[in-house]
Amino acid sequence: MLRCLEERNFPYSSLRLLASSRSAGKQLKVKGQTLTVEALGPDSFRNIDLALFSAGGAVSREWAPLAAAAGAVVVDNSSAWRMDSQVPLVVPEVNPEDIGQYKNKGIIANPNCSTIQMVVVLKPLTSLAPLKRVVVSTYQSVSGTGQKAIDELRDQFKAIHEGRPPASAVYPYQIALNLIPQIDVFEENGYTKEEMKMINENSRFLL
Numbered sequence: 442m443l444r445c446l447e448e449r450n451f452p453y454s455s456l457r458l459l460a461s462s463r464s465a466g467k468q469l470k471v472k473g474q475t476l477t478v479e480a481l482g483p484d485s486f487r488n489i490d491l492a493l494f495s496a497g498g499a500v501s502r503e504w505a506p507l508a509a510a511a512g513a514v515v516v517d518n519s520s521a522w523r524m525d526s527q528v529p530l531v532v533p534e535v536n537p538e539d540i541g542q543y544k545n546k547g548i549i550a551n552p553n554c555s556t557i558q559m560v561v562v563l564k565p566l567t568s569l570a571p572l573k574r575v576v577v578s579t580y581q582s583v584s585g586t587g588q589k590a591i592d593e594l595r596d597q598f599k600a601i602h603e604g605r606p607p608a609s610a611v612y613p614y615q616i617a618l619n620l621i622p623q624i625d626v627f628e629e630n631g632y633t634k635e636e637m638k639m640i641n642e643n644s645r646f647l648l
């Protein structure tokens with residue numbers, strides 16, 4: 442996110458970095474400026490116009506309404522608000538006009554990363570012909586599981602390089618030099634949670 446803000450030269454007068462107490466005090470460089478990460482707390486959103494959330498569904502469910510009540514517009518990366526009909530689910534290339542609905546709850550959700558790519562392609566096609574069925578295969582990066590998974594991948598490569606057995610904690614199997622043909626847990630209908638996200642979220646764009 443910080444790299445995106447830099448690349449786009451996103452206009453802001455001040456930037457505040459929030460995380461849990463685990464990362465509080467860590468220093469990060471943004472646009473040549475060194476900023477210190479602060480622990481998320483009740484006063485974090487005072488005088489904040491725009492709050493970019495990417496800390497998982499539970500954190501978003503708890504803190505996004507508090508940030509909105511403090512006057513910030515929340516843009517949420519997690520799955521917490523995606524299926525809430527009061528919260529606009531927005532992909533800028535597909536439905537930028539829906540952003541105005543942020544006024545309902547002060548929150549804008551963005552879809553699962555696979556849904557985003559899919560609707561960018563499907564939306565213009567639906568204006569040419571109705572869709573009956575879509576078959577999707579995704580090849581997902583380790584980074585999609587978060588920082589812990591990236592660390593595990595790096596540690597496993599190091600272990601393999603040094604002739605030690607690689608340890609797995611984040612994934613049920615070794616991920617280095619491997620591909621795991623399952624993403625997230627299976628639901629009762631035989632699809633995984635991640636697969637169902639694509640199906641459910643898609644319905645907010647194409648129906």
Ligand SMILES: NC(=O)c1ccc[n+]([C@@H]2O[C@H](COP(=O)([O-])OP(=O)(O)OC[C@H]3O[C@@H](n4cnc5c(N)ncnc54)[C@H](OP(=O)(O)O)[C@@H]3O)[C@@H](O)[C@H]2O)c1
Pocket residue numbers: 459460461462463464465481495496497498500518519520551552553554555557584585586587588589
């Ligand atoms: N929409 C999309 O396209 C998309 C793409 C990728 C990810 N996501 C979603 O975004 C979320 C985060 O994913 P990620 O890959 O960025 O995860 P990540 O690399 O694990 O980073 C999570 C961040 O949240 C912070 N955090 C965790 N618990 C917290 C708490 N209780 N209070 C405050 N901060 C807390 C962490 O801080 P610490 O370092 O202090 O733990 C860390 O900075 C997930 O819900 C994921 O599904 C969405």
